[in-house]
Amino acid sequence: MMRHLISAADLTRDDAVQILDTAEEMARVADRPIKKLPTLRGRTICNLFFEDSTRTRISFEAAEKRLSADVINFAAKGSSVSKGESLKDTAQTLEAMGVDAVVIRHGASGAPFRLATSGWIDAPVINAGDGTHQHPTQALLDAFTMRRRLVGRDAGLGQDLAGKRITLVGDVLHSRVARSNVDLLHTLGAEVTLVAPPTLVPVGVETWPCEVSYDLDRVLPKSDAVMMLRVQRERMNAAFFPTEREYSRRYGLDGERMAKMPEHAIVMHPGPMVRGMEITAEVADSDRCTAVEQVANGVSVRMAVLYLLLGGNDSDSAVTHTRTEENK
């Protein structure tokens, strides 16, 4: 394992499978009456959120608490970008307080990388979403959900997603979820296709390990999982697409479209869902939609990441002190 988790691209296939397998173990804790392990007792983890995200923060906090860590929540309201140095200042404050790990969410792409590599702080850094760059634990929980559904809960142990065909639909341009998923799913052997209007596909996408299509209907019959990405309404004003109606006609997922998917195929959504535009209520509420499971799986995956990065119990020093490749 690496020392920080900044980008899904930094994970090897074996790292990723190890995290998913560990997450299965963690998931069992959730089935117990007392949902708590003593693993990180006495360790302090700071959730450093420069950008609001209640869902992600709560998910990390639940994971930390189930591992018995002490949790500090630091919500830096307002834009750090306008304040300039606040990331560095905050990092040094946390360093002085002796935190053992920092989970960071930041509106600026690269802020977690900078935090991990600039010498401002020594603790492991876990990226909980940075700008339009990466959100690696989201990709891990998505992969975990896919493996459970498409390979099997027990049958999946030790397995990757070789040969599975995954389709990501929507605002790829602004999506850290898309970037992280393309990287991780490719590493895990899946075949990824991005579907979006050309305005929402980044210039330079041709080097990504995936296919790009503008035609959802053509891709659906060949998909084992279809992941809908969030489309923010304000994109409409920036002329990324003409109208909400036109967007949902061409790229929204309704019951009729879902019927074109193979029977075993699942529908995923990182949430929160904008019902109507990108996904209809009928699809969102169907048992093929994994949005709710994804939330539960998020806690297990984050427990696994924290456990592996922070070395779990004291005897597990092999994990703690393997600091071979700090970053790519």
Next chain:
Amino acid sequence: MSKTLIRGAQVLGGDVQDVLIDGETIAEVGTGLSAEGATVIEADGQILLPGLVDLHTHLREPGREDSETVLTGTRAAASGGFTAVFAMANTHPVADTAGVVEQVYRLGKESGYCDVQPIGAVTVGLEGKKLAELGAMHDSAAGVTVFSDDGKCVDDAVIMRRALEYVKAFGGVVAQHAQEPRLTEGAQMNEGVVSAELGLGGWPAVAEESIIARDVLLAEHVGSRVHICHLSTAGSVEIVRWAKSRGIDVTAEVTPHHLLLTDELVRSYNPVYKVNPPLRTEKDVLALREALADGTIDIVATDHAPHPHEDKDCEWAAAAMGMVGLETALSVVQQTMVETGLLDWAGVADRMSFAPARIGRATGHGRPVSAGEPANLTLVDPAYRGVVDPADFASRSRNTPYEGRELPGRVTHTFLRGRATVVDGKLA
């Protein structure tokens, strides 16, 4: 009057000659010149160039003296072999009146390290709305001939047209920072493969190219001359080449960093690489070098942009744009142009002294190395190899992308009108 004999230097990289400086001028150029009464500099293996001229420098004074002052900036310039710099107008207050340009001009005179020629803003407050008093700045003691809203693009086509027309009355030139503002909203780096991966807002090449295309057509239409600042893309080169082939009076500059560095460096998220226009791709870098070699790009200009440490020691998005460049410019040009065989030293003299002086109408600079000319000279040791250490900089700021990098060449002496400003690589 003091005399200096520079003995055995290759003048413009050509013949080995002695050059005798007497007072403010070059007294004699020849072989076996008498050293009587003169300080002798043994210049074996060194290249003698006309004092370098930078058409694009940010000196930050008035307003941001924490980053640079006219004094520290001209000391940096002298260290880099420059004898004249053109100071950009985006100061606080903006250099958009005769009063401000005269102040900068006077500070330059007082510094004594390098002549400072202020650039005047094209529009009031760099706001792109209303022409600044271009004539008054020209008529002032500063004698402004170059006008630029650099840092911002004069994006209104009508304002640009009027500025181009207006400065014809006194032989001025408008230097355009070509950046279509709408196409670069939220831009953080070159738009392409790397920005797609890093999730940083893209600054597309076409945002530069579309403005250059428009401006050369405007210059043609009104019969004026336009200068393109820090050209950075292969497409821009093509447009300028086309414009020149049509006889349009356009000149263009490239920065040293755009001749050497690419957007791959942004993968470090280290804001020292954050600059505007952004670092582009390898293909662009090679096209820029070719264009500088064949004269499509007329000059090298540093876009020396000093920033204090705290403006760069932060996350990428929060960081200021720009790099210091005066002290490393010649080394980068040596590495990218001379050592690649694209340009000889006479070519360097043209791109870094004769041509910029001509474009900016800097009389007394960019003159031939011959008897009777002002003794503005730079002596370079091309065999030197050294690792860049920003702690050695004379600039007040340290935001160099070359820290820890080995670069060739070193300015050993700089003379401003006969007076040594740099001796043995150290400021005099």
